[in-house]
Amino acid sequence: MFYYFIRKIIFLIEPEVAHKLILKYLYSQHIQKIINFFLQPLPKKKIKCMGLIFDNVLGTAAGLDKNGEYIDVISKLGFSFIELGTVTPIAQIGNPKPRLFRLIHMEGIINRMGFNNLGVDNLIKNIKKSDFKGIIGINIGKNKDTSIQNAINDYLICIEKTYCYASYIAVNISSPNTTNLRNLQYGTMFDQLLMHIKKKQTEMCRKYSKYVPIAIKISPDLSTTEIIHISKKLIEYKIDAVIATNTTIDYSLIDNKKNNQKQNGGISGLPLQKKSTEIIHILSKILKNKIPIIGVGGINSVDSAQEKIQAGATLIQMYSGLIFHGPAIIRKIIRKV
Template sequence: MYNLIRNILFKLDPEKSHSLLLKCLKLKSYFHTKRINYNKYLYKPVKLMGLNFKNALGLAAGLDKNGIYVDSFAKMGFGFIEIGTVTPKPQSGNKIPRLFRIIPAHALINRMGFNNSGIDQIVSNLKKISFKGVIGVNIGKNKNTPIEKGILDYIHCMKKIYYLSSYIAINISSPNTQKLRELQYGILFEKLLVGIKHTQEKLTKIYKKHVPIAIKISPDLSEQEIIHICYNLIKYDIDAVIATNTTSDFSLIKGLQNSTEIGGLSGQPLQSKSTNIIKILNRELKNRIVIIGVGGIDSLISAREKIHSGAQLIQLYSSLIYHGPKIVKKIIKYL
């Protein structure tokens, strides 16, 4: 059935078809006979960072930017759901068109630019959901905030969303916000971690609740840069690292339709690159920090590969567009 639906949706503009699909997913009638019974084969609990995950497969940030469709995705069987990226102020993102399919490679290029309704609206949205599982909130800085003051945007979002989040993901690796990736390096990275950790400790005391912090990194880092990141993640007692965001390396899709578009590449071509990053993280972190693997997971084999490389949790995004909800059940059932 999904293959038929996909053929229709793929005739539409990618962003419009994604929006239409999400609205369809939210219709109660669609889920009337599709409710998940976790007691069967999708309930494979994992406990990490003090959190109880229904299973190890989550939805990556990007599909539900504003936390509107959490309940719909939860019914597919995901063990946890990450929404966002969310910024302090609402922003429309980059000019349309900004999302492109690379169909032969089962990939997407996006240059969305953190389009979202702003942290206050997301707080309101999350108060309405019924899902009781793990919800991560992925946060970023506004486009117009100077990179040197970016830390203030992250702290602002943390203070707003802390009590509603299971964990908070710090997005410093999107290629679609100018200079954002500079926050992964040197003194800017250390200042960010100091500010984030200090804020986490203050909010833990206020709410009597420890909300884990995950740092989402780029797949385009060198080995030495990854080693430096690992050193600081351990030094500042960060809870988790998400590997990885989209890539700016388009070598594997050269010559394909839309392959010259600017943005971040996700999907199958990212698979090996993100897995190699996980291997380095696993070697350097030595199980001291949770690794969440994401990038090109499109089958049971690629999911297992991420886990065997060191990821304790995994996420998918692009493969949901190409394969539909069945990929979620298939991976969880046989993990």
């Protein structure tokens, strides 16, 4: 109940500013001492996925900590893994502000951030400074100024630079906020992307004697036919996991009579919940456990977390649910799912 009181104050602040303030506040030494004192150890429910052992099913979705600045404090909240990013080869400011909007009445968020980040080299520096020894995923993307025809090179650069510091690498080809990015999910572009990614993974594995799994993050706005095609290609190229899903641009999911309904960008949170679960269900039927699914999109309760698992997800991630329900929801999910 305490968080919901605090949330009223937080929601008076512009969303992007509030996000940074909360993370900085949690990072303070005094708050860290309180967290360490009051938080009881969580039960460990070991799960194997992508050849890695996770302490529980729940991790953070990309976007919560783009630059790896808050790894240590986030890890203490109970998550079994942290996915950093999206990060690009070169730092970029992203889309013009404001670019993050709350749909308070329906526990949703609209964002058009545009892969704002300080670059892959900065992320690696922050990972090196962290004391966290758990599982870290690094979510990678292409720079805005890189043409879609040359996008593969950006992903290969990021794989090469992050390979030794990631537990797994997530390839983001489904954000709606970078022009033409979603084209990489289709046709020969998708084939070429997977082929080059696997080639680079093999090369790095031989170089460092370390196998780092690669996951592909897909859109919730795909047709069943497109999902079938993508699934077959993921199996063909032996991709290690699929993350379902990114944000949606299906504006029919939000109430057009409320504030922020005319904002462009990807919708996350509760409005995305059913759609992402349906995608997981379709993937599960096609993949038949050949490739694990990481479910994300609208997880805001124990029930919604269980729905993702029942639909076929091995692991789940959350971000928006944390904003609307606070850290307590993390521990509820971990204890009961």
